[in-house]
Amino acid sequence: MSTDKSADMNHWQSICKLDEIPAQGARVVKREGKTDIALFRTLDNRVFALDDHCPHKGGALSHGLVYGDTVACPLHNFKISLQTGQAQAPDEGHTPCHKVELRDDTVWLAVD
Amino acid sequence: MQKQRLVLIGNGMAGIRTLEEILKHDANRYDITVIGDEPWGNYNRIQLSPVLAGEQKLKDIILNDLDWYRDNGIRLIKGCAATRIDRERREVHTAAGEAIGYDKLLIATGSRPFMLPVPGSDLDGVIGFRDIKDTEKMIVAAALHRHAVVIGGGLLGLEAAHGLKLRGMDVTVIHLGDWLLNRQLDDTAGRLLEQSLAEQGLKFKLGARTQELVGENGHVAGVRLDTGEVIPADLVVMAVGIVPNADLASEAGLETAQGIVVDDRLATSDEHIYAVGECVNHRGVSYGLVAPLFEMAKVLGNQLGGCGKQRYTGTTTSTKLKVTGIDLFSAGEFMGGEGCDEIVLSDPAGGVYKRLIVRDNKLVGACLYGDTSDGAWYFQLLRQERDVADLRSALLFGPPRDLGDHGTSGASRAAALPDDAEICGCNGVTKGVLVKAIKEQGLFTVDDVKKHTKAGASCGSCTGLVEQVLMSTVGSSFQDAPKRKPMCGCTDHTHGEVREAIREQHLVTLADTMKALHWKTPDGCPSCRPALNYYLISTWPGEAKDDPQARLINERVHANVQKDSTFSVIPRMWGGVTSPAELRKIADVADKFNVKMVKVTGGQRLDLLGVKKEDLPQMWRELDMPCGMGYAKGLRTVKTCVGKQFCRFGTQDSTGMGIALEKAFDRMWAPHKVKLAVSGCPRNCAEAGIKDVGIIAVDSGWEIYVGGNGGIKTEVAEFFTKVKTEEEVLEYSGAVLQLYREEAYYLERTVHYMGRVGLDYIKSKVLDDATNRKALWARLQLALAGEPDPWQAQLGADAAARFTDLTV
Numbered sequence: 001m002s003t004d005k006s007a008d009m010n011h012w013q014s015i016c017k018l019d020e021i022p023a024q025g026a027r028v029v030k031r032e033g034k035t036d037i038a039l040f041r042t043l044d045n046r047v048f049a050l051d052d053h054c055p056h057k058g059g060a061l062s063h064g065l066v067y068g069d070t071v072a073c074p075l076h077n078f079k080i081s082l083q084t085g086q087a088q089a090p091d092e093g094h095t096p097c098h099k100v101e102l103r104d105d106t107v108w109l110a111v112d
Numbered sequence: 113m114q115k116q117r118l119v120l121i122g123n124g125m126a127g128i129r130t131l132e133e134i135l136k137h138d139a140n141r142y143d144i145t146v147i148g149d150e151p152w153g154n155y156n157r158i159q160l161s162p163v164l165a166g167e168q169k170l171k172d173i174i175l176n177d178l179d180w181y182r183d184n185g186i187r188l189i190k191g192c193a194a195t196r197i198d199r200e201r202r203e204v205h206t207a208a209g210e211a212i213g214y215d216k217l218l219i220a221t222g223s224r225p226f227m228l229p230v231p232g233s234d235l236d237g238v239i240g241f242r243d244i245k246d247t248e249k250m251i252v253a254a255a256l257h258r259h260a261v262v263i264g265g266g267l268l269g270l271e272a273a274h275g276l277k278l279r280g281m282d283v284t285v286i287h288l289g290d291w292l293l294n295r296q297l298d299d300t301a302g303r304l305l306e307q308s309l310a311e312q313g314l315k316f317k318l319g320a321r322t323q324e325l326v327g328e329n330g331h332v333a334g335v336r337l338d339t340g341e342v343i344p345a346d347l348v349v350m351a352v353g354i355v356p357n358a359d360l361a362s363e364a365g366l367e368t369a370q371g372i373v374v375d376d377r378l379a380t381s382d383e384h385i386y387a388v389g390e391c392v393n394h395r396g397v398s399y400g401l402v403a404p405l406f407e408m409a410k411v412l413g414n415q416l417g418g419c420g421k422q423r424y425t426g427t428t429t430s431t432k433l434k435v436t437g438i439d440l441f442s443a444g445e446f447m448g449g450e451g452c453d454e455i456v457l458s459d460p461a462g463g464v465y466k467r468l469i470v471r472d473n474k475l476v477g478a479c480l481y482g483d484t485s486d487g488a489w490y491f492q493l494l495r496q497e498r499d500v501a502d503l504r505s506a507l508l509f510g511p512p513r514d515l516g517d518h519g520t521s522g523a524s525r526a527a528a529l530p531d532d533a534e535i536c537g538c539n540g541v542t543k544g545v546l547v548k549a550i551k552e553q554g555l556f557t558v559d560d561v562k563k564h565t566k567a568g569a570s571c572g573s574c575t576g577l578v579e580q581v582l583m584s585t586v587g588s589s590f591q592d593a594p595k596r597k598p599m600c601g602c603t604d605h606t607h608g609e610v611r612e613a614i615r616e617q618h619l620v621t622l623a624d625t626m627k628a629l630h631w632k633t634p635d636g637c638p639s640c641r642p643a644l645n646y647y648l649i650s651t652w653p654g655e656a657k658d659d660p661q662a663r664l665i666n667e668r669v670h671a672n673v674q675k676d677s678t679f680s681v682i683p684r685m686w687g688g689v690t691s692p693a694e695l696r697k698i699a700d701v702a703d704k705f706n707v708k709m710v711k712v713t714g715g716q717r718l719d720l721l722g723v724k725k726e727d728l729p730q731m732w733r734e735l736d737m738p739c740g741m742g743y744a745k746g747l748r749t750v751k752t753c754v755g756k757q758f759c760r761f762g763t764q765d766s767t768g769m770g771i772a773l774e775k776a777f778d779r780m781w782a783p784h785k786v787k788l789a790v791s792g793c794p795r796n797c798a799e800a801g802i803k804d805v806g807i808i809a810v811d812s813g814w815e816i817y818v819g820g821n822g823g824i825k826t827e828v829a830e831f832f833t834k835v836k837t838e839e840e841v842l843e844y845s846g847a848v849l850q851l852y853r854e855e856a857y858y859l860e861r862t863v864h865y866m867g868r869v870g871l872d873y874i875k876s877k878v879l880d881d882a883t884n885r886k887a888l889w890a891r892l893q894l895a896l897a898g899e900p901d902p903w904q905a906q907l908g909a910d911a912a913a914r915f916t917d918l919t920v
Contacts, residue, residue, distance in 0.1 A: 016918055024635060024661040028917040036917070043635040060677040063665040063725075065638040072638040074665040074673050076538075077569075090566050111920050 011111050018045065018105045026062040026071070028052055029109065037098055038062035039107060040082050042069055047107055048082035049100035055080075055093025115143045118416070119204050119214040121194045121360065123148025125157055126389025126405040127220030128176055133413020135184055137632070141418060144186045145212055147204065150243060151191035153177050156554055158402050158586075160247045161268075161434045164275030168551075170244060175554045197364035199382055216384055216416065219372060221357035223390035223400065227350050228263065232325030237332040238348045241272045250347065254279035257346030261285075261335045263322055265292040267433055269351035273314055274435040276347070284315040284343050286322055286335065288352075296431045296442040300458060301465050301481040308438060308463070317343070354400050356391045371398040376423040378412045388412055394426065401429050406556060414604060419632050422604050430491050432484070432583070441487035444477035444494050445469055452476065457508050466508055473501040486510035488579045499870040511576075535581060536567035536574045543581055550585045558582060571824065600639040602632050607643065607857035614647050620656040622648065638664070643858035646745065649781060650853050653895035660914075666743035669914060670902040671728055678708075679728060680721040682742030683735050684778070687752045687771035687790075688716035694737070701734050713742060715749030715787060726915050732903040738778070739903040745859075746781040747788075750774040751799065755792035755809070764809035766792035769838055773807070776842050777849065779899035780892070783856040783865070786849065787822075801829050804852075804862040805845045810834075814841050818848055818874070819866040827863045830871055833879055847878045847888035854891075 021027045021041040029037040029049075038052035038061045046069070052062045059075035069082045079088040085095040099110035118134075120127045123146050131144060148154075152174070159173040181188040189206060196205040203211040225240025227233050237253070239246050253260070254276055262273040265287030273283045285292075291302030292309070306316055317337065325348060326334040334342045356371035367373040367381040371393030378386050378394075388408040390400055399405065404427035411424040430443035448454050448469040455468040462482070468490065469477035474497055478490040489511050493500060500507060529535075531544030549555060549565045558579050562569040568578040598604050605613070610629065619625045622644050626636065636644065645662035660668050671679035683698070690698075698718055702710050708722030717740050723731060732739070742748060752770030756762030770790040780786070789800040790807040799822070800806030806817040806829045813836040820829025835844055851874060856865035866874060878885045906914070 013920055015920065020913055020918075022661060022913055025913075027913065030917050030919045039918075057675065058677075063669075063673060063677065065641065065664060066661070067635050067637050067641065068633060075675065075677075077638065090564055109920065 012101070012108045013111055014103075015039065015107045015109045018047070018102060018107055021047070021107070024066045026064070026066065028060075028062045031111070036060075036062075037109070038071075039100065039109070040066055040071060042066060042082070045102070047100050047102050049098035049109055050080070050082065050085050051096045051098075053095060054078050055087060055095055056091065061095065115141065116215040117213055118142035118144045118216045118218065119212055120144065120146045120218045120220060121197075121204060122220035122222055122389070122391070123150060123154055123188070123190065124220060124222045124389065125154065125175070125402060126222070126409055127218060128154040129406055129409035130218060130220065130388055130413045130416070131184075131186070133410055134417045137414065137417025137419050139184070141416075142216070144184075145189065145214075146181070146186055147189045147192065147194045147206060147212070149191065149193040149207075150245075152244070153181065153188070153190075155244065157243070158434075160241070160244070161271035161275060164247050164250055164272065165278050165436070166275075167436070170247075172551070194360060197360060197385075199364055199385070202384065214384070216386070218412075218416075219361055219380070219385065219387040219391060220389040221360060221391045223354040223356045223398075225350055226353040226355050228322060228352060230322055230324050232327055232332065233350075235325055235327040235332040236330055237346060238325060238350065240350050241268055250276060250349065251279065253347040254281050258282055259284075259344045260347045260349065261343055261345040262349045262351060263335070264351035264353070265289060265316070265318070266295060266351060266353075267293065267431060269349070270309065271434055272349045272351055274309070274312070276349075277312065277314055281347070282315075283313075284317060284345075286317045286320050286337070286343070288319070288321060290319050292316070292318070293433070293440075293442075296446070296479075297440065297481070298447055298467060298479055300460070301440065301442075301467070301479050304460060304463060304465055304481050305433075305438065305440060309435075312437075317341075354390065356393065356398050358391055358393075361385075361387065361391070369393050376425060377415060378408055378424055386412055386416070394424065397426065399427065399429070401431065402556070403427055403429055419604070419630065421630075428491075428495050430487070432487070439480075439482055439484040441480040441484040441490075442478065443487075443491050444475075445471075446477040446479035448477065455504075455508050468507055470500065470504070470507075473499050473504075475500050475507070484584075485580070488576070488583050496868075498868065499872075502871060529581075535577050536565075536569075538571050538574075539566040539569065541565050541567040546578070546581050547585050550582060555582070556586060599643060600637055602636050602640050603629060605629055610644070611647050611651070611855075611857075614651050618652075620648060620652050622659055622662055636662075642667075642745075646781060646783065646858050650895070654898045667745070669725060669728060670739055670741075670743065670906060671723065671725075672743040674721065676722075677725075678721075679723045679725060680719050680742075681723050681728065681731055681735075682713060682717050682719045682740035683737035684740040684774075685717050685737075686774050687750060687767050689752075689767060689771065690718075697735065697737075701731055704734070705731055713749075715742070716751050717742060717749055726917060729907055729911060729915050733907065738901050741779070741902065744781065745784050747774070747777045747779070747786050749787060750777075751787070751789040751803070753790070753792050753797035755790075759792055761795055762792035762809070763811050764792055764814065766790040766798065766807075766809055769807060769809070769814070769841060770798075772838060772842065773845065776846060777892075777896070779896055779901065780849070780853075781899075782849070782853055783858050784861045786852075786862070788845070802826060803829060805829075805848060807841055807845070812836070814838075816841065816844055816848075819863045819871070821861055821863045823861065830866070832871075832875070843885065843889045844878060846892045847885040848874060850888040850892040850895075851877055853895075854888075 024043050026038045026040045036052040037049050040048045052060050054073040056078045059073040061071050063074040064071040070079050072079050078091050085097045087093040101108045154176040156173040156175050162168040193207045194204050203213050205211050225242050260276045260281040260283045262269045262285045265285050273285050277283045291299045292305050321338040323338045324336045332348050334344045336342045358368045358372045361372040362368040372387040374387050374392045374394050389405045407427050411422040414422045453470045457466040464482035467479045475493045529543050533543045535543050555561050568575045641662040645659050648656035665673050705727050707720045711719045713719045750770040750773045752767045755766035786804045788805045789798040789803040791798040791800045792809050800808050802820040802822040808815045815834045816832045817829035818832045821827040
């Protein structure tokens with residue numbers, strides 16, 4: 001993979017097949033020394049990547065229920081947009097997003 | 113597709129609310145034009161009384177400023193009346209001479225004050241109380257003149273009189289009725305009201321008929337009654353009723369009858385034209401309060417927004433007077449009459465009077481004066497048409513209460529609370545914050561309040577209190593406790609309708625259900641998806657497939673999520689009994705997986721806390737015990753005492769009975785968590801009195817109690833029946849639980865289900881009808897026969913995606 005990294009400014013890495021993420025579900029990507037990333041798959045097979053961390057009390061968003069392009073935090077039901085990482089009003093807060101792409105049936109993540 | 117042209121005549125609360133509802137559903141469906149004859153944006157007409165009283169400023173009551181119209185691409189023609197509707201060409205003509213074409217036309221022209229047809233009613237200084245202009249006239253008159261007469265002792269008249277009095281005028285109210293608010297209050301409450309308003313300095317002429325208005329130089333100078341008496345007046349406010357503004361519609365040939373006649377879809381006699389608000393006549397009724405208007409707006413907005421087929425079936429209204437320091441409330445048939453029972457508390461010296469009207473065991477009317485803190489609760493009982501037989505003896509005293517412990521159907525003394533009192537404990541919202549948000553943001557429903565403030569949005573136990581604060585803040589505009597409440601924002605259907613559709617149309621998947629019922633969202637939300645999943649699997653056991661993605665995390669990974677996102681593992685220990693070997697095994701597993709704490713749960717089981725998600729499957733394997741479902745909306749535990757095997761008081765083998773019950777109901781999903789307990793004697797050491805089903809052994813058999821709850825609000829279970837044998841305990845409690853499983857709404861505890869349908873109903877289904885009881889018990893056994901152990905079912909190869917992480 002090291003050649004891939006040097007060839008691509010964004011350090012795109014292939015992570016898994018789309019099938020390995022449950023539809024309307026999530027999968028966690030562990031990173032050495034950094035926050036885990038949650039990969040989400042929506043009903044219509046779009047993929048999103050956010051820090052696995054709710055801005056409210058740090059709940060694991062990967063445990064949440066995915067609907068439309070929103071995930072509800074399992075701890076206190078904060079609703080976080082998968083597109084922007086923004087919490088839905090009246091809640092406040094933001095979860096960092098990561099670049100993610102579906103190429104054929106493989107999920108690629110831009111890691112820093 | 114080209115956008116349709118939607119024209120709204122009338123820039124008031126009903127019309128604009130309808131537009132808001134449409135935009136919520138589909139913001140791009142229409143090119144919208146609004147024609148309003150007032151020169152400003154949409155404002156909160158019901159707050160004009162507080163403006164007159166000096167409690168609010170005009171700028172505070174604007175609901176939608178001009179930016180709102182611009183931001184939503186709506187053309188607003190303000191300060192210009194619509195003069196004619198040309199139905200053939202589908203055009204509306206305005207006073208400015210413009211013709212505006214429409215595909216759909218919405219008439220929301222409201223009403224105007226009824227002016228008594230007496231001589232002098234056209235004099236200067238004689239006005240109604242309807243809009244900002246009237247309010248400004250009154251404010252100016254109060255600054256210049258001394259004498260005011262208000263004709264009409266109804267809500268609006270009294271609010272006008274109160275406001276003018278506060279602005280320093282000498283005010284006399286002339287009222288035809290024998291007591292004030294005779295359409296809202298009975299005579300006793302009316303007299304109490306008169307007394308306290310008189311103490312504030314208002315004067316009254318009751319049973320008085322106005323004969324003419326006397327003028328001087330074209331300006332009003334006095335009011336002559338039919339007794340000949342003349343009351344001096346520099347300002348006369350007519351508040352004797354309203355007339356629907358239906359002229360435009362009737363001139364266009366639409367069917368009118370004291371208002372524009374509309375059907376349950378709010379369509380007029382012309383299929384391109386709809387009407388909402390005070391200008392309509394729906395099923396023979398015209399409304400002059402805001403709650404029904406908003407309900408109409410919701411129905412029509414939903415329909416024009418292209419998503420639903422809601423019907424408007426009329427509104428039960430309640431009233432409250434917006435006069436500071438006066439608490440009164442009335443709703444429904446407060447006068448009673450034939451076939452009605454009246455429950456009355458009268459303490460005139462203490463200024464408290466309550467009258468409740470009950471017919472056929474249902475509350476049909478309420479009239480409260482002096483203490484209105486239970487108004488919301490009564491209103492809810494009334495609109496839900498709930499059977500109140502079981503509440504009757506204590507009905508007058510309101511719901512059982514302690515502050516902060518209200519249950520979702522509860523109420524409180526919110527009005528008396530100080531501003532810093534915490535209303536929502538989950539989100540730390542105080543009464544002051546709530547009241548400010550309600551006033552500033554123009555909130556009218558509990559849902560609005562939840563959305564904007566978070567109050568009531570978490571555990572929901574404060575909903576009753578929130579409702580109370582809302583009600584005491586917005587008065588007669590309060591709009592809630594609907595008879596028909598959709599499951600969530602994704603649908604217009606109620607829980608009951610969805611359950612029925614699943615059964616009748618034999619729906620077995622979430623996708624089919626959403627499609628058949630025209631869901632507004634592609635895959636629901638965290639509130640409807642778990643509910644639908646439950647309805648499917650409980651209605652069609654074995655046939656409907658459980659959808660893990662419609663489960664919240666606990667039920668998806670079969671463990672309890674903790675605040676640090678680790679999990680806790682609770683193995684099943686039948687009846688709370690364990691053995692040294694089992695304890696050793698649990699201890700070994702706890703060691704091996706570095707469990708942070710081992711704790712005995714409230715339900716007498718062992719809880720291993722602090723487990724990483726990826727360790728769950730391996731722990732289950734090593735424990736090799738059944739899943740305790742300590743996380744489940746389903747059977748949790750059956751708590752037991754020692755019973756006759758060891759206890760010197762025990763009359764029966766309660767431990768054995770508990771084990772039998774737990775084994776019989778193991779793996780039972782339910783609308784909410786279900787807890788049982790069995791006590792071996794009436795000392796009741798297993799606390800069976802606060803369980804969903806509690807069994808208490810007595811010498812001659814077993815007593816069964818149902819509907820207890822040790823949760824958010826402690827509820828004592830009701831005695832259900834007494835049986836002789838253990839088999840009967842299983843059959844009777846199984847039948848009750850199956851009835852609950854089949855009929856309760858998702859997240860409705862047994863106590864709330866029983867509150868809704870009544871204990872007598874459950875008795876009729878289980879005690880009086882042996883065939884039905886046996887059928888229920890058989891259906892439960894059938895449903896449970898195919899249920900796998902949740903842990904064992906998770907150990908397959910496909911579990912990997914659920915429990916293991918990826919790495920980069």
